[in-house]
Amino acid sequence: MSKIVVLTGSPREKGNSFAMTEAFIKAAEEKGHSVTRFDTDKLTVGPCHACETCYKTGEACSFADDFNAIAPAVLDADVIVFSTPVYWYSIPAQLKSVLDKMYSFCVAGKDIAGKGCAVLACCEEDDMTVLDGVRVPIERSAALMGWHMVGEVLVPGVLNVGDIDKTDGVAQAAALAAKI
Numbered sequence: 225m226s227k228i229v230v231l232t233g234s235p236r237e238k239g240n241s242f243a244m245t246e247a248f249i250k251a252a253e254e255k256g257h258s259v260t261r262f263d264t265d266k267l268t269v270g271p272c273h274a275c276e277t278c279y280k281t282g283e284a285c286s287f288a289d290d291f292n293a294i295a296p297a298v299l300d301a302d303v304i305v306f307s308t309p310v311y312w313y314s315i316p317a318q319l320k321s322v323l324d325k326m327y328s329f330c331v332a333g334k335d336i337a338g339k340g341c342a343v344l345a346c347c348e349e350d351d352m353t354v355l356d357g358v359r360v361p362i363e364r365s366a367a368l369m370g371w372h373m374v375g376e377v378l379v380p381g382v383l384n385v386g387d388i389d390k391t392d393g394v395a396q397a398a399a400l401a402a403k404i
């Protein structure tokens with residue numbers, strides 16, 4: 225059974241990406257996987273300062289914040305799942321700060337290769353290319369870290385809370401758990 229870390233990017237607790245997150249976690253736990261979830265909007269993670277003193281204090285980041293709780297869970301995980309809306313054709317700042325601080329793994333030469341990675345993402349516009357702003361940086365970051373993509377659920381055309389229920393996004397998110 226796998227250890228899964230889920231990193232969410234939305235502040236909306238009843239929102240579209242959280243609905244997918246919850247369906248994925250429920251299905252994954254039913255399969256016997258263990259899931260640790262970090263809602264980055266509820267945490268404090270500052271930007272990467274590129275000081276390159278990562279792990280020199282013993283902690284991942286010398287600018288102590290909640291990334292130092294996320295980092296050990298990510299290092300210990302078999303699969304990392306990013307679940308997020310698109311904000312301005314990109315990753316929301318709160319989740320992007322977590323991704324930026326994963327630079328610490330590279331600076332410190334951590335053995336991070338071989339993990340799985342997945343994406344759950346949604347956006348308002350009915351245009352799959354809008355989701356590229358989330359999909360492409362996560363795919364490329366995963367590739368750089370030696371992670372393989374296990375699946376993606378990309379749902380355009382959802383704006384308001386509940387819109388995800390007009391799509392098959394929640395069912396797809398649950399089905400993603402079967403790929404792990």
Ligand SMILES: Cc1cc2nc3c(=O)[nH]c(=O)nc-3n(C[C@H](O)[C@H](O)[C@H](O)COP(=O)(O)O)c2cc1C
Nearest residue numbers: 234239240241309310311312313347348349382383
């Ligand atoms: C600050 C902000 C920026 C957004 N930028 C975009 C965007 O660039 N393109 C888009 O299609 N939707 C955009 N949206 C809409 C969200 O992606 C959409 O409402 C999504 O369903 C929200 O997911 P959530 O309910 O999980 O928070 C934006 C929403 C917010 C709050």
